[in-house]
Amino acid sequence: MLKEERQQLIINEVDLHNRVLLTDLAEKLDVSVDTVRRDVKELDAGSKLRKVHGGAVSLGYTHTAARSSNIYALNEKMAIAEKAVSMLKEGAVIFIDGGTTCLEMARMIPPKLKLTCFTFSLPVALQLAGMPHVDLIFIGGRISPESMISNGAYTIQRLAEVRFDYAFLGTGYVDALHGLTEFDWDVVQLKKAVIRASKKAVLLCISEKLNSQHRFKTCDIHEINTMITELSPENNLLNLFRNQDLRLM
C-alpha cells in the first residue's frame, strides 16, 4: 500500500468519525502504530487533521470548540429569542431571567417597544439599560458570582412584592415527566418565586436540553404556559410535551 493512499484513508476515517485512535488505524490499515503515528504527524503538519495524544481529530471537530469563545449554540438561541420577542405587547410588564438565551432575547427587543422589564441578571440589566423605551427595574440582593444574578432570601422577598404579565425563564434541565430541574437548590427557590410572581410563565429552552434532568425540581411542565425551542412546534422531538396543557412555539 502506498503511503499516499494510506494517508488519504486516514483523512477519510478522521473526517467520517471526527476522531480516531492510532491503534484502530494501525489495525485497520495493517501497519504498525509507529507508521500511523508518522503519517498522522505529517497530516497534522499539513493541516489535514489535528493530532492529539492517542489519536487524531478532524479540524471541524475542534472548530466547534473555538466557537465557545462566543456563545454556545448562538443561532439556536437567537431563533428562540426571536420567537419570544414576538410575544411582547406594548406596555407589558415582563420579567427576564438570566442566562445566555434570555440575554439574547433582551438584545432583540424592538427599540420602539414600550415595556416595563424586571430582571435580577446583571448582564440582562446592562443590555436593557441602553434601551430608551424600556422601564427597567432591577431586583436586588446578594449577587451570585457564577451566574451574575441576585439570589437568596432577600431577592425572593422582593419578588413576592411584584406581579408580571409574562416571565421569560431559562432552565438548566427540562424533561416531560420530571419538569424543570436545576442542580442548584437556591436557583430553584428563586425560579419558583418568579413563577409565583407571574401570570404566565414562558420557558426558553434549546432542544438539546430536552429530556435532561437534575436533582432539584423547579416545577412541573404544566406550570409553564408556553415553551419556546428553536424547533418547529410540530417537530417530533417535542412529542412528549404535547397534551400537557402547554403551548409549544
Add this chain to the structure above:
Amino acid sequence: MLKEERQQLIINEVDLHNRVLLTDLAEKLDVSVDTVRRDVKELDAGSKLRKVHGGAVSLGYTHTAARSSNIYALNEKMAIAEKAVSMLKEGAVIFIDGGTTCLEMARMIPPKLKLTCFTFSLPVALQLAGMPHVDLIFIGGRISPESMISNGAYTIQRLAEVRFDYAFLGTGYVDALHGLTEFDWDVVQLKKAVIRASKKAVLLCISEKLNSQHRFKTCDIHEINTMITELSPENNLLNLFRNQDLRLM
C-alpha cells in the same frame, strides 16, 4: 476516549447547562474526578470556561466588562482609587457609589481581601462580581439609564434597611462652603440616603471639581469624614477644606 474528545464534551455540557459539578462530569464521562478537575483546569487556562469551587461555569455569563477606553482623567482617578483602597480592612462592610472614579476603586480591590460590598451601580456590580472574596449585594430599583444606577423611592427605602462601615462616594460638585451639590435632584436624595446609611462617608473627588457648585445640595462638607483627591493632603488647593472636621487624604 481521547482527552480531546472528553474536553469537548465538558465544554458542551458546561455551555449547555451553564453550570456543572465536577462529580457529575466524572460520572457521566466515566473517569475519576481528578481527571475532570485537570481537564477543567486546562480549559479554564484556555478560556473555554471558568472553573469554580466544585464545578465549572460557562463564560457566556461572566465576561467582565472591559474598561471603556477613554475615561476622563484616568490617571488621577486611579491615584484616588489607590488611596481609597488602602483604607479597606478585612471584613469591612462598605458601599461603593457609581461613577468612573468609584469604578476604578472597585477594580483595584485586592483579590484576597474579604469584603461585603453594597452598590447600586451596574458597572460597579459587574466589576465586583468577578471577585471571589467579595460578598456583593446589589441594591435594586428602577435603573436610570444615563448613570446605570438604580434610583428612586424604592432604592432609597432599601438603603434605609442597611448600615455600612464606609460609604465611598462620588459627587458632581464640591465646594468648601456649599458642600456637595448635584445637578440632579433625584441623585441628591439617593446620596443623602447613602450617607444616612453609613457610619463614615468617604468622598472620592478629583481636584478639578474642587470649588464648584450646582443647584441641589447633598450635604455639608463636615458630614463627610474623609476626602480623597489625587493631590497630596498638604497641597495648597486643599487649604479651604482644612479645619472642617475633615480628614484629607
Add this chain to the structure above:
DNA sequence: TCGACACTTGCAGTTTTTTGCAAGAAAAAG
C-alpha cells in the same frame, strides 16, 4: 544488471503524557 542513494517501515529503548490514588491543605457547609 549492479550499486549508490533516498525513502519507508518496524522494532527496541527511553522519555513524556496521562491517569488514578492518597495525604494534607483549603474552602464551604452546618
Add this chain to the structure above:
DNA sequence: CTTTTTCTTGCAAAAAACTGCAAGTGTCGA
C-alpha cells in the same frame, strides 16, 4: 467552631510518543 467536601501535591503505573537503528523497497544512472 466542627464537619464535610473539594483542592492541591506528590507519586506510581500504564499508555503513548519520540529516537535511533536496521532491514526492506524502489529509483536512477552507469
